[in-house]
Amino acid sequence: MTGDETSATGAEIRNEPEAKLGEAALLLRAILDNLPVAVCRYDRDGIFRFHDGKGLEVSGIKPGEHLGKSVYELYAGTPGAVESIQLALAGKASHMVTEAHGLTWESWFVPVRDDRGEPGVVTITMDATAARQREVELQNKLMLIEKQQDVIRDLSTPIIEVWDKVLTLPMVGVVDSLRISEVMDNLLTAVVNKDARYAILDLTGVDAVDTQTAGYLIEMIKAIRLLGAEGIITGIRANVAQTMIALGLDLSSVTTVGNLRAGLKLCMRRMAAAGEAGAAGQVGSAPANAPAK
Structure with missing residues (x-):
């Protein structure tokens, strides 16, 4: 075949609308018969003019079954x-995901x-x-993981009422800014x-704190004091103490003791002393003409 013949043949193919339509129909047929899609065309009144595709099988609808029917009537209940349309x-043009025939459909409107x-x-x-089922399963798994993480956080930093009006917070591991x-x-x-009088922060199990966290601990003690309670820090390890000193934090107003047991004893002594002081105050405020006991 000469160059002129080849050029003529190419021009002939390019200029034949029937050949183009035939090629498009072949491609469309391959898609409709083999992929899980449904393709429809509606006129200006919403009447089905084309209704075909392998995707119709799962809904129990035969290709062409809706031809001549109104989409407004058939899918009036589909949000x-x-x-x-x-x-x-x-x-x-638009895109949406809908529920119909007990299935989830993703549609493009052109x-x-x-x-x-x-x-x-x-x-x-x-x-x-x-795909929707996998998405729901993934969301459920993520929700489960979040709940598990909440449980783990609660277990890793449990707030325990060890005595009436005495709370303790034993902390374990590495304490970072988000956790604190x-x-x-x-x-x-x-x-x-709990209307607590004392809150003990036990750092016995804390391996390390970052610089920002050390400052947060002091701020926490101040916040506890603003609520009318007293914060006590127990069990500070040497490396944690060094971090606080290196930061130049003022611990003079913070009560610290060596371990949790000593902290609990301190709370009980102060509560007992407060109780005695209260009782003495009640006796001292008795009327002058009250009978002696």
Whole structure:
């Protein structure tokens, strides 16, 4: 074949609309027969003019079954479907996920015009049920993980009422800024709810703190004091103490003792002393004419 013949053949193929239409029909047929999609076309009145695709099988609908029917009547109860078709008739494409026939469908609404220029709509719909189920399963797993993380955080920083009006917060591991912020909120809430008089922060199990966290501990003690309670820090390790000293933190107003046991004894002594002082105050305030006992 000469160059002129080749050029002529190419021009002939390019200039044949029938060949182009035949190629497009072949491609469309391959898609409709083999992929889980449903393709529909509606005229300006919402009447089905094309209704085909392998995706119809899962819904129990035969290809062409809806031809001549109104999409507005068939899918009046499907949220968003009718509105999306009306938008496409107005020239605006859209995409949505809907529930119909007990399945989840993902649809694209495309505005088109026929040979006479009349507006219409083409929809391409895929069965997204399996993908939706995987999404729901993933969301459920993420929710479960979040709940488990909440439980772990609660277990790692439990707030225990060891005595009437005495709370203790034993902390373990490495304490970072995010964790101490959560702990501060929980502890202050517990102080209010329990009407606590003392809150003991036990750092015996803390391996290390960052520089910002050390400052947070002091701020927590101040916040506890503002609520009318007293914060006591117990069990500070040598490396944690060095971090606090290196930061130049003023611990002169913070009560610290060697371990949790000593902290509990201190609370009991102070509560006992407060009780005795209260009793003495009541006796001292008795009326002058009260009978002697």
